[in-house]
Amino acid sequence: MNFELNEEQSALAGSLARLLGEHYSFEKRRALVASGTAHDERAWRGLAELGVTALPLPEAHGGFGGGACDLAPVMQALGRALSLEPFLPSSVLGAKALQHADDAVQARVLPAIAAGDARLAWAHDETAGRHAPWWIETRASQKDGQWRLNGAKSTVLAAGLAKHVVVSARTHGAPPDADGCALFLLDAQAAGAELRTFRLVDDSPAGELLLRNAVAQPLTDPSDSARARAAIAAVLNTGIAAACSDMVGAAQAAFDLAMDYVRTRKQFGRFIGENQALRHRAADMLVSLEMARSMAMAAAVAAENPDAEDARADLHRAKLCVGRHARLVAQGAIQLHGGIGMTEEYAVGHCLRRIHVMDQLFGDSDAHAARLAEAL
């Protein structure tokens, strides 16, 4: 058993914290959002130079072969800074899916992703499915030797920044069957691929993808649905672990802000942190933060060894637990701030917004509670 970062992980986390401190102070982030640009190109270049964009990619294609445990401190740092960079959809989700593709496809796409020169998006969720992982209505059909996609994909993170989009679609069967699913690589500019971009409630860029006879390339053999299923499951597992670490980072940021605030803010002639009611809330928040931190570790370990005995249950437990506890921390932090915590111009509210988004991705707390109940 070991809960410490190794030397490389610590070193990278330190460099990343410096980079984000430089480019992602809350003021800079606000200015970035106000400017209307989806993300900070300089910060993104910095991530590429640090090797972060290459971290989870295979070594054969320009990456460092990092696993979920290497990713955890990175996601935590990005969550803590409330980063808007498209790292999760591109280097984590999209790249994970591509690792299940044929080598030639990987060789063509992944080096540019590793270098940060191009980006991937992951288009899997559909409105009708909500949190059901295999609810894929989007159809893939073959005509004149070409595969064409029809359907709609919701909440595609950083879709407008992607060169290619990995799309899950169904060649046969019907939801909620996992059987009949396949993965395709779609050129973001392809005819018939219509993208409506927007910002999520945490200001991160996203989009909705409408597919009308859009030509796409199979990522894996469409008749081999077991392989596609394994690929999708791997992406979702990695996504769960990444979201958990991101939430821990955002919860830590909210916690730190709140502790600073109660130590410095005076009311009725004394620091508000002297009031026992507020002190006890702070203690409750610490308990929640530590529980969340523990389960984010469990999720990383489980995503890295998905066939281990406790892995499946631990992923459900983690998404359930971290979502609930990180939310409690952020809500408590807003409460400790009072009115200022409710404002757009103050960071603590953005932590809750971030946590809410991450809770809703890859199955929310309720969905994972239900699936854990099934699994037990």
Added chain:
Amino acid sequence: MNLDLTPGQRAFRDEVRAFIAARLPADIRDWLRLGNPPRKQDTVTWQRILNERGWAAPHWPRQYGGADLGQMERLILLDEIYRAPAPLPQVFNVGMLGPVLLTYGTPAQRDHFLPRLANLDIWFCQGFSEPGSGSDLASLRTVARRDGDHYVVNGQKIWTTTAHLADWVFALVRTDADARKQEGISFLMIDLRSPGITIRPIHSIDGEHHLNEVFFDEVRVPVANLVGQENKGWDCAKFLLGNERTGIANVGLCRERLDHARGLAARRTQAGRPLADDPKLRTEFALLDAEIRALEITNWRFLLTDSEQKRLPAFASVLKLKGVELQQDINALLARLAGPDGLERRPSTDKVHGPLTPRYFYSRAASIYGGTSEVQKDILAKAIVG
């Protein structure tokens, strides 16, 4: 990062599991499984079996009957005892007084008491709380005045768990009335057969007798039974209270009780359908299961972090707060599962469940003893807010 036991730890767990399977008397296991607290004889019988392997006091040095186990092995042993379920080694003997004697005791005290504590030849109880001094322990008023080779003790202790079953009590007494609050306190071991001691039962919320008042009227205690220095008893008390961390989260207990709840829900029906079919109940099981896992990993993280700098201050309070909350939630759930059938004050020999409702009532004590949850939050707040 990894959450795996080492091959050595795995082998140790298998060894403990096999030992318990072979040696734990079935009637004790079944009695506990139904939700009954262990009877005195159960604890004695089982502790003596564990003591054959040094596992009654696993963290003590071998020369005093322990097994010199490290944190992880102790935790594995504890989890397996809960999982069985088997009685825990008697905590006042093994978790409290033993370590105090190892640190502060004289060689004569160690040689005489430690083997007897481990084998439960003598049963100690703890005399700390007094009327008017609950969480504010140092305000205690029981006095001991020196008279030749003896102290003469006068005063009263309260909430003394198992005093009516015990042979001895270790108590905090005031030996210098003029000193500041925490100074002037001494740590005495007192034979409960001494003249002048009266023990009165306090029946608790579950209708049972666990707690007592203990009165001291001119009780003569040999000076040889002073632990540590006179007027330095607060050091022993602080050490004792801060020492027992391995078991503070009670993860194994929570898991065993939740497993029992799941089993009950599967066996019991409502209007012809198993309770376990209720999605709301299943979700509640899932939530508790996830929280227990989070507590378990938090416990490992805290116990296995070797450097004090990296360790969260006051982490024991995190573990106690969350552990208590889960124990109480699970006990409340068990009482709900027992339902109307659980209302009988002393359940007959019904093998479906034991006194789950009274146990739920008594579980409310968990957030009061050993420092209330509010005191734990004060400790945490001090560490994080200042």
